[in-house]
Amino acid sequence: MTDKLEEYFQYVEDNQAFFIEQLAEVVAIPSVSCEAERRSEVIKMGNWLESRMKALGVTVKLAELGDQMLEGKKIPLPPVVLGKYGEDPAKKTLTIYGHYDVQPANFSDGWDTEPFTLVETEDGRLVGRGSTDDKGPVIGWLLCLEAHQKLGIEIPVNLNFCFEGMEESGSIGLEELIHEEADKWFKNTNYTCICDNYWLGTTKPCLTYGLRGNNYYHIEVSGPAADLHSGVFGGVVHEPMTALIQVMSKLVDSHGKILIPGLYDQVAELTPEEEKTYEGLSFKNEDIISDLKSDVLAHKSETDTLKARWRYPSLSLHGVEGAFYSSGCKTVIPAKVIGKFSIRSVPNMEIDTINELVIKYITEQFALTESKCTINVKCEHSGRWWYASPNHPNYIAGSRAVKRVFNTEPEFTREGGSIPITITFEEELKANVLLLPMGSANDGAHSTNEKVNKYNYINGIKLFGAYWQEIANL
Amino acid sequence: MTDKLEEYFQYVEDNQAFFIEQLAEVVAIPSVSCEAERRSEVIKMGNWLESRMKALGVTVKLAELGDQMLEGKKIPLPPVVLGKYGEDPAKKTLTIYGHYDVQPANFSDGWDTEPFTLVETEDGRLVGRGSTDDKGPVIGWLLCLEAHQKLGIEIPVNLNFCFEGMEESGSIGLEELIHEEADKWFKNTNYTCICDNYWLGTTKPCLTYGLRGNNYYHIEVSGPAADLHSGVFGGVVHEPMTALIQVMSKLVDSHGKILIPGLYDQVAELTPEEEKTYEGLSFKNEDIISDLKSDVLAHKSETDTLKARWRYPSLSLHGVEGAFYSSGCKTVIPAKVIGKFSIRSVPNMEIDTINELVIKYITEQFALTESKCTINVKCEHSGRWWYASPNHPNYIAGSRAVKRVFNTEPEFTREGGSIPITITFEEELKANVLLLPMGSANDGAHSTNEKVNKYNYINGIKLFGAYWQEIANL
Incomplete structure (x- = not known):
């Protein structure tokens, strides 16, 4: 043979x-x-x-x-x-x-x-x-x-x-x-x-x-029926964008730590056996820095970088639909904005549990803003790890x-x-x-x-x- | 005659x-x-x-x-x-x-x-x-x-x-x-x-x-040389969007109160004479609510609404350039994002003083995020009240x-x-x-x-x- x-x-x-x-x-x-x-x-x-x-x-x-x-x-x-x-x-x-x-x-x-x-x-x-x-x-x-x-x-x-x-x-x-x-x-x-x-x-x-799996969320915040002029309505109304940005800022910190309570509770513990599997891999932080042409790495060691990519969840803010996105300057107060973010999930996180924690937390955070706008949080799609x-x-x-x-x-x-x-x-x-x-x-x-x-x-x-x-x- | x-x-x-x-x-x-x-x-x-x-x-x-x-x-x-x-x-x-x-x-x-x-x-x-x-x-x-x-x-x-x-x-x-x-x-x-x-x-x-006058700002936050995939890089890098949203969330609260220290110091005091000029004007909060088809008014009295529009500064968040803005779901980590906001100014605010306060404050807030991304804040244009x-x-x-x-x-x-x-x-x-x-x-x-x-x-x-x-x- x-x-x-x-x-x-x-x-x-x-x-x-x-x-x-x-x-x-x-x-x-x-x-x-x-x-x-x-x-x-x-x-x-x-x-x-x-x-x-x-x-x-x-x-x-x-x-x-x-x-x-x-x-x-x-x-x-x-x-x-x-x-x-x-x-x-x-x-x-x-x-x-x-x-x-x-x-x-x-x-x-x-x-x-x-x-x-x-x-x-x-x-x-x-x-x-x-x-x-x-x-x-x-x-x-x-x-x-x-x-x-x-x-x-x-x-x-x-x-x-x-x-x-x-x-x-x-x-x-x-x-x-x-x-x-x-x-x-x-x-x-x-x-x-x-x-x-x-x-x-x-x-x-x-x-x-x-x-990793992925849960993708839309946070929709609505206020007036149509976009407003910031000269006429700035300071006069509760602006949807203000409340959305407040809420989005409460999801993750710059180091990549997710701020949603309970989210890490479901993550599988790192065993000594698993720890060993990260040793000696042909991976260099330097290669990423060189690819990205910028050192924005969140971790110092190769092992921590790989763990962050493979076995820990992450949360990325992708953008805002409905707000001003072109170059230049536009003095608009958008009437309805949809913030987009997703959570990469890992063993043993359950899609439904993630959704519950996310929606509960965002609803609470939005309430804290005291905005008179309305919010609607939805998991747009999800895929298991x-x-x-x-x-x-x-x-x-x-x-x-x-x-x-x-x-x-x-x-x-x-x-x-x-x-x-x-x-x-x-x-x-x-x-x-x-x-x-x-x-x-x-x-x-x-x-x-x-x-x-x-x-x-x-x-x-x-x-x-x-x-x-x-x-x-x- | x-x-x-x-x-x-x-x-x-x-x-x-x-x-x-x-x-x-x-x-x-x-x-x-x-x-x-x-x-x-x-x-x-x-x-x-x-x-x-x-x-x-x-x-x-x-x-x-x-x-x-x-x-x-x-x-x-x-x-x-x-x-x-x-x-x-x-x-x-x-x-x-x-x-x-x-x-x-x-x-x-x-x-x-x-x-x-x-x-x-x-x-x-x-x-x-x-x-x-x-x-x-x-x-x-x-x-x-x-x-x-x-x-x-x-x-x-x-x-x-x-x-x-x-x-x-x-x-x-x-x-x-x-x-x-x-x-x-x-x-x-x-x-x-x-x-x-x-x-x-x-x-x-x-x-x-x-x-009112208007100072329009761009907050540019840059990280990697190109957009990244959130599956591969989520949790691995400091994301520009995360830092930008943190900073934008520190500018104004849902009630419209500007959070930049010193900004209100320049606002002309409300005299009893001026106070009188708001009396009896043909203006109804109800008309705004009916026009906007939604009660997102920040103020209860007509007088406070008009003061907010005419004689107090306001700050509106307009949008983000460079981030995902379409409908649907895209798992992108944007490489460079530009947050846009503007401040409506009133007597006796000075354009240069506003700029100084804004840039100093944003630079401080960005430093607090500990992001390895880079920031650049610019007043794109300004017009006096x-x-x-x-x-x-x-x-x-x-x-x-x-x-x-x-x-x-x-x-x-x-x-x-x-x-x-x-x-x-x-x-x-x-x-x-x-x-x-x-x-x-x-x-x-x-x-x-x-x-x-x-x-x-x-x-x-x-x-x-x-x-x-x-x-x-x-």
């Missing part, structure tokens, strides 16, 4: 040029899901996958999700491309998720090269929109499958592909589809693997076993695969953000989910000059094959 | 239909100064005035102010239409200011009728954009002049007209022009009259002798004119807002300025269904003639 993997690795090494050509081909399709006029390109990309997969003998089903209103137009949602390869009851079944849509990109945003033309740089970067997020991983899985076929190596697991085209635009309809197909298309899934995040640093591969045991067999297989390709143990990491589909897969398929990143921390997924390192792309494709094998070996 | 005024009044009564036709003619020119594509209409309106005035024997000079960049286009500024009628050294010289541009208006904004078609309603309203602000008053002066000519009544004062076309868009260039022409075109001005504000209520005419003695001869003439037309004493009022050109005229021409409104409190100057009551328009034209006479009688 090991010999076959060696053979596979060699094949990947020998076919780098072809793999990069394939990436160039898909990067060239500007499948930007948030732009109505490019919706046809997203669908084109879905169709590209469909024919590529069919050519590999994959049974493909395009799950159509209906229409969407975007920019005032009714346009079709791109299909979720479902693929099935192998249904051998003697093998484990692996469900693989990826997405084929991308973020917007224009040369004028500050790209050094045309975003939808893949460029290989001398220092080994493959630059182009979608290269790392998430087209590299998506076609990586297919190239891995094709390589096995060309080498005559049997695929050691049954494969279930789920490639969506709306990840960058809210994954409309995907949750319902997974629910619908849980006992049908996805039946018998033993393990799930999502390749849509990044290494902690730039040198060491990792497996990711935790995500996610935490998987890094000792689960799925992670053991991932870990062994990393060792096999990179000759090092993976780092075990968590993320500060959310990937809501992770929880959906876990709950609906009742199977463990492994987040197995291909790209590196500085890939700039949603930014200008997005890239995947050739090293990460080629070794990522190797890793996929090794992972299949290690799943089979469990 | 009285007989002649009676004759004039009768003429105005008899020619109402013609006066309304004339108003309809100018309302039909959509001279919206803030829209580049309608700039030609503003200029057309200026030219309409020029020929109308020339036909009345007025010496006209179009003061050209050069070009302006608007919506990315270089377009000409509309001219200030200067007019001179009579240079008799035996007569007093009166400078009259008005503006011929208007606010934007679209039927779709919620107008009951087309905004640029004057409609006379059964309940006596003349509805149309510019009807009260400020085309009614502007042509009112010309119709008054024409009526005198038709009746063969000598104009008892020398007239200096100054009609601008950019009042709704910052009066670009006007201050410089007045400075330039102070000893030329405006030479020998004894009194100035501005008809561009409103009665305190809806039934009693008034003379206005005070305005204005206060004229209601016992000045110009006001006595105005008062007598009101008595003559309306058979009642005028109310003496102040305004909460600013009319910066008032101070410019007073300082440059070294002559007292009277604010002599034509319209009523509920005209909705910048709003939908702007109107001037036929009663106000017709009697306003009478008032102008009476005022000329009373100036001559002084």
